[in-house]
Amino acid sequence: MTLEAALKAASAELDRTLDALLPQPAGFHARVQEAMRYAIFAGGKRLRPFLVLECAGLFDAPRERALRVAAAIEALHTYSLVHDDLPAMDDDDLRRGRPTTHKRFDEATAILAGDALLTLAFEILADPATHPSGEVRARLVAELARAGGSEGMIGGQMMDIDAPNQAHGADEVIELQRRKTGALFEFSCRSGAVLAEAGDRDMAALTDYARDLGLAFQIGDDLIDATGDAGTAGKAVGKDEAQGKATLVSLYGVEGARREARRLAARAGEAVATYGEAAARLTALPYFLLDRQG
């Protein structure tokens, strides 16, 4: 199966899992559950779930378990988008061409739906259906909480909000990205190994892979913002420069950033070279994303 076909197949499988795991809207509180579904079934790339499935596959972890972890990470990722889009944060009216959750519903419902998706992520991981071992389930919860918490994704979001007021150099930009997007990429890859109770060496290899992939992905995103047009990008561009935010593109220049992204893509592949053919799609993924990103 080509990488693109594998991404599509995983996305369809994940959507069936999410449909089974998200509550069916009912009763006087149905509105928040409708908003949860609206937000999560919005046609995302499902990149983090794909990483869970591919990395779990390296160790032959049962797919139904990996799909539950993939659903949890997507629920958490979706909550972060719902809250980021709020007027008090990025104030976005559209995401992937349709109204953001607070525009389709209202702000209060969007805040609650985000809270509920975050909570659901942990409920899914802690359920015995995710893994027969309580130790493994508790470890997944602990790792996701650290990745998503104030030292991880939320800390990165806080740095990002404050970035226009800071004179960030490359070290700070890399720290920001590693928290904001890197931490969830790391969890996605590591969780596959946690599910299989793999050893420290596997854990370290997947962490290295995730770190390089995440930063390459972020540089690709920044390149779109710096050089793309809104039509092909599918979103507003030029926001970083308008807000005075330092990025690796503003620091390295467009060509320098492209070179750095390619270097990271290659190094990500080296990190998983030990898995041979089983890691072929993981090796191809960073290049695929950079090419799609332009």
Add this chain to the structure above:
Amino acid sequence: MTLEAALKAASAELDRTLDALLPQPAGFHARVQEAMRYAIFAGGKRLRPFLVLECAGLFDAPRERALRVAAAIEALHTYSLVHDDLPAMDDDDLRRGRPTTHKRFDEATAILAGDALLTLAFEILADPATHPSGEVRARLVAELARAGGSEGMIGGQMMDIDAPNQAHGADEVIELQRRKTGALFEFSCRSGAVLAEAGDRDMAALTDYARDLGLAFQIGDDLIDATGDAGTAGKAVGKDEAQGKATLVSLYGVEGARREARRLAARAGEAVATYGEAAARLTALPYFLLDRQG
């Protein structure tokens, strides 16, 4: 120790635990961690933590474990207050006489601080320091996620926001309160038994106790809103009637509601009568709260 002294002692102990468990603000993302601390060290009653400690005490569960669970429930409760106070929700400028988190910081920081407190609650529960058994830790996570999720507290909050548009009768008001405040009371009491790996009969007794206590507490709160003055209540009153929300006070009348609260307080005590003297403070608690609430 009197009930009041026990409440104070537990509150001081909890604050030391929270101080150790909350991240020390540092780095470019310090602001969100400052907001987490501002929100949680606001002088609350620490009622839910007290329930954890008292119920864990019935089974002689180690106090340092119970304190971690107590800290987790308080982190989750605090996040719900921070988000409820936001302009898009209840739009409150003051809580316990000082600026709400979004007034002291800003809306974006308050949203992120709430998200981070919710995430931290699960991180605390999943940590091996909470209990040596992964099964117990995963069960605590699962129970808290259900209590705080879209079928529990968040569902109740959604019902509450929508309440002025609904002609709720007593059944719906009770359902709303059971979700909005009752679910966390239930978790607080049950978690003490979960920590001690107690049996189904204990779990059922504490669930019954928590349910009656929670509803009695809520009626007390509604009585303040209906009959209190802002000075002694320490907050705005008359909000339910102004918003056209049905409460058990509007449905039963003031005297009827008082009688119902006393009946629930007595029944709560019966639920834990089997524990004898060890449950003396739990038995006294609902009356204590009703008397303080006026």
